[in-house]
Amino acid sequence: MLFTSYAFIGFLCAGLILYRLAPVKVRPYILLALSYYFYAHAGLWCVILIVSTSIVAYVVTVRMDNMTRARKEFINANKESLSREEIKDYKAKDKKRRKLVLVCGLILTLGLLTVVKYTDFTIANINSLLDLVGCDSKLGFLNIIMPMGISFYIFGTVGYMIDVYREAVQPTHNPFHTALFISFFPQLVQGPISRYGDIKDDLLSPKPLKSDSLKLGAMRILWGFAKKLIIADRALVAVKAITGDPGTCSGAYVVAGMALYALELYADFTGGIDITIGAAQMFGIGVKENFVRPYFSKNVAEYWRRWHITMGTWFADYVFYPLSSSRFMRKVSGTLKKSKLPRRAAQRIPVYITSAVVWFATGLWHGASWNFILWGMLNFAVIMISQELEPLYAKFHSRFDRRITCRRGEDKKLRMRFEKLSLQERMSRAPYKAFAATRTIIILSCLRMLDCYGNVGITFKAFGSIFTSIFSGGTPSGDAVSGITTGFSAFFDGSMMTLGLTGYDYLILLVGMLTLFAVSMIQRKGSVRERLFALPFAVRAALMIALFTAVILFGAYGPGYDVGQFIYNRF
């Protein structure tokens, strides 16, 4: 069931009526039934997998919690007779036993994800290796259908189990509540990856609904629809045309594709999350924000702290920190410190090794193919290089960054001075921020080509064509016949109109982009919806009607448009 379908709107309305009419205590069960009804549209196979995951999560978390309780009771009962060392020893043994339970849970859940998502990828690589050694026999593909949202709910489940193991949260002993946390329907399409501790109160112990939650939620959904239908699905047409014919659409087209994909991906993913957060809010459930104006980031590392935040923090908390502080990495770090390496290098290498592992996993999480793995490793390389060059940047800026000031001297004459800027001053200057944000967008657009084309060879060829076609005037062989140019002139001679979009479409995209930028600027000072709420009713209503009309009039649907699923849904 697509978020942007009439079926979903009908389902949401009916669900809200049921939920609001039901007694507060029954509401989690209504929500569970709604979630399973929603997910059943993806197929019985998907339901079987999510039920299996829920059973594993329930058994593992309850078992760990029972062990923790038994330990606490035992220590409390024998506090006086046990020495400090004995208590420590008992705690360590209990931790070991709980770890065993956790590991079983992790093997089952992550194993399920691995089998479903990565079996055919592994078979393809084995077949390539067999080819290399000249072996004729091949393994057959299993063609397993990947269930919708499996990467998201498995990660949510894994986080929940680890948090219970760490005693950071108290698990529920109600299996239906566990199932609801894992299957809460707005999050099944494309996340965010919620933490049990953040969402459990709203989800499992609902309070009487606030009157504003319905209006605020509906507003957020409408904004998400506008982003997805007016911008993302419109830009998708041109992106598909460019990536679908990389032989013809080279040079300037690749640049256009990069820019349009940057816009499409932002509108698509943030629009989808707007619908998720809005739908959850209508049920009185607060879901964490997944973005904080990511295109305003000054570097790639900052971008990843502001884009798909719940995934970034998941990898940080459950992979990066445990791996960095593991006994193995401490050993590596100790060995490096004893070597002749400089101190800074000895400190940084273990962190970078862990970081490389995390980025490899991030790439693999996005998709079972080499283009995603390379994409992850390139992100790592960019972040690592910029971290290592930081002292050099600081040196450069301390030498060249100056502020020109004019002051009157004692003789009352104006004197011009070049004053040094501090790092903080430089970073807070608007031109520097704009430059740094543009640089980040360009770097990320280059990296995203791997995702866009979905093939490493084609991506590099397309990227290379930017330089060969554009700087050589851009009429590769064959193109002269069709009249297509791939040089810079393609931006002005009407060539871009051959991508399935008209001038009217480009105008809508431009206005859409400027609107997104304006909203982001306002957002820096606080919630836009809360500001809207402060306006008189008539103004607020007029704005909402205008947005609704814009979705109806300018939304990309009907003949010539492909109402697509959300990009992150395939992950």
Added chain:
Amino acid sequence: MEEYLDTIKQIITDLHPELDDGDRDGLVTDGILDSYDIITIITQIADEFDAVITADRITPETFDSAQSIAELVDEILNG
């Protein structure tokens, strides 16, 4: 705990010379320390005090100030 505090402040100012001293709140919540910095602090604490900070103790609250980090080290070493 005071015996750890000065060293931790020093580690923080080595990582971020732009801070006048390492004695301020909001190190994580204000985005001063990133994950790389946190791991560097953990490694140096292990070197200096022989205190092993495990992943389950790494939270934004514990790394938000030199004081909270010192409290964590104290808790690990003196239980």
